[in-house]
Amino acid sequence: MKGSQVTVKGVEKYFGGFHALKNVSLGINKGEFYSLLGPSGCGKTTLLRIIAGFEDPSAGAVFLDDRDVIPIAANKRPVNTVFQTYALFPHLSVFENVAFPLRLKKLPNAAVKEKVGEFLELVKLPKEGGKLPSQLSGGQKQRVAIARALINEPSVLLLDEPLSALDAKLRQHMLIELDAIHDKIGITFIYVTHDQQEALSVSDRVAVMNEGEVVQVGTPSEIYESPSCPFVAHFIGETNYLGGEVAEVLDGKHARVDFPGIGALYVYQDKPLSVGDGVKVTVRPEKIRISSDKPEGQAGRMNVLEGTVDELIYSGFQSKFFVRVSASATFRIFRQHVKYFMDEKAINWKDKVYIWWNDNDGYVVEAEKNP
């Protein structure tokens, strides 16, 4: 992990008998928007707190710009944190909250005023300096917390689920603004979240964590399209997850797999497979097309199945279909409503439908060698 700004090396953490982090190693590049994503209790916050200096690892090391920071106390590390609960000082005005680190350094008043003004401008709160935190809305509090964490000009900003206390609309809005701030100041952001939408939409790279382990590191599209394990496939988005047996290895990137209760389907694979191997395959619901007419004239290797609509959930921008293709197999399918009046024939409950998708859209998540 040479060249990384933040290097986490073999970090272990025990809380009593609980093994919170299991041999975690990461390399985070300078200027990256890097997310730690996982369900609650997966160790992501613990890892962040170790980087911040609030917890010591039971084993392992954390390097910042090639310097071991574990012996350095939290108040001397060149990293700052935005806390989930904002953690604004209730007795200080917005201005004094942001000025707090500068006051500690005993900066002259004029310099404090100029710098605080600059950072309140950055978070779009130039006029709120005189208010107390209790007079601000949740989104405004979060902005103050961000300005306060940035004013020390840390080399890394740590964000611990900073948006989880906001409502969905505001969360989207703040996320875009956070991204804009990141672009503007260009320092490394390490962002902890349990919300895969947040992580996918703003991150350069995402580390997915589960039960104290990092299970996959990759760009948002890598994580979404090529999950490394069943956990990632299920945790990120919705999916159809199928188990089958390799019937034929095709051109090295594709294979034909027999699925019990469904039949043979073409899948994409980037692992060495041989005939007879057991495989698990993920097919994302939005990649499957659905129609009441049999698809014709499709080029390439296409998977086409017949089924009936078991369930149909309309949600404005799209509909979600559950299509039963056999007694043991149901597929979920998203259809985007691109036009107000749909060109295609409306599909109703209990309708007989055809579903189809390209050979590239089924991805082999894991394979088990045939003994």
Next chain:
Amino acid sequence: MNRIGKHATPNRPTGKFSFGMFTFVICFLYTPLVILVAYSFNQSKMMSWGGFSLRWYSELFFNSESLWHSFGNSAIIAVTSATISTAIGTLGAIGFYWYRFKFKKLIRIAAFVPILIPEIIIGVSLLIFFAGIKLNLSLFTIFLAHTTFNIPFVLMVVTARLEEFDFTIIEAAYDLGAKELQTLAKVILPAAFPGIMSGFLIAVTLSLEDFVVTFFVSGRGSATLPLHIYSMIRFGVSPVINALSVIVIAGTVVLAVLSRNVVKYMFQK
């Protein structure tokens, strides 16, 4: 806004029962005080009404030196013992809440136990202790005694306030570069100020009104106000005490209103 069912809001009009109960409790609490106030303006020394007069107030202000002397003692002890016990109790509460150390549970229980021990036992044991270390009974021993019994109360009040305190602000202060003492002075103490203030006021109150413990540890010339009033009553109830009580009640009301407004002003919600 829907005001039915789960959206029910407080501030309902009262019913017959709640209003009756309220009236009863208020009467029960305040009738004796009203009678006391009335009698402080009674011309007669007896229980019968002899006309309105400020006689007892003038007696209190111009002819009761020893009473004022003991009032001064009480005030000095209340302020000093409340200050010291608030300082110790506050640091203790923060320590119990924020730090991890050996025998924490045991020490915590030991710190709270004095609240449960009967005052007379605290009084006797302090007397024996002071006698043992050959400390003459004086204002200073009263100060020590009051500080001792005040600490657990301050500890309890401040701890209760700290429970509802977001402790991430301490981490935030560290994170932003503050050292331990800076965090205490610039973040914890100011943010916990309302709790600390109520701890202080409780300590002042407890100290002002304490009789039992003070009785054991006071020496010649160091009588506090409660001790002085007790000794006066032994020679018959003087209406001067009524006048004094009215002034104390008035002072308490003023203090209560003031402290409420001060805290409100500092923490506008």
